[in-house]
């Protein structure tokens with residue numbers, strides 16, 4: 001529920017932690033992500049970004065703390081229950097069906113969003129309805145011309161765009177993107193950055209991203225993690241000027257062009 005007495009947070013983490021054996025990969029992390037914002041999690045290698053991301057999406061069960069989505073405590077829910085409440089993580093590229101066409105991939109995502117994944121005998125008319133929506137989504141991500149291509153034949157950047165289209169098929173209010181530009185060449189980074197900006201309209205986005213140029217372009221606010229804990233939070237100019245952040249990254253900045 002919207003908080004009418006103060007800032008409206010789509011997603012909050014209250015003291016979340018994750019222990020593996022005796023090691024705390026994430027410890028006492030607090031996050032407050034205003035609705036409609038783009039929020040980045042950054043930090044040097046091993047800082048706990050991926051673990052934190054997995055806790056937020058309930059891929060991992062937190063050892064401590066609470067996760068609040070739209071004012072509701074989701075700490076005990078499974079990923080699929082969280083998705084039904086409007087928070088979806090980007091699928092891994094491996095989740096794209098390589099042998100299907102681009103259009104078929106988005107159709108499958110739409111079918112699963114509508115709970116029809118296994119209803120093979122759907123009337124043709126409902127499949128056409130899905131195709132209309134699938135084409136809209138493909139147009140949104142710049143793949144309108146590629147609908148008959150096999151997913152396996154797409155370039156890396158276009159696979160990521162397809163992945164975003166399949167995520168958008170679930171119409172998430174809160175979208176979590178795990179390193180969307182990882183492994184991309186320069187030619188793909190700019191279009192994907194623009195695409196994330198475009199699909200952020202009317203949504204809340206949490207992004208784990210190593211490329212600090214992408215982070216600076218997209219993020220309203222940034223949380224810097226170090227050794228599993230929050231080092232600081234602020235805007236890009238604030239965090240990039242902070243001596244603790246500079247020290248944490250010393251010798252470990254990747255892709256900081």
Ligand SMILES: Nc1ncnc2c1ncn2[C@@H]1O[C@H](COP(=O)(O)OP(=O)(O)OP(=O)(O)O)[C@@H](O)[C@H]1O
Nearest residue numbers: 020023024025043044045046047048049050051052
């Ligand atoms: N399943 C696990 N069991 C044990 N230790 C783990 C597990 N997952 C992560 N860790 C440890 O937790 C710490 C944080 O890892 P995590 O992958 O969250 O960091 P990260 O900031 O995403 O790193 P990178 O930038 O290298 O991807 C690391 O020391 C890692 O070795």
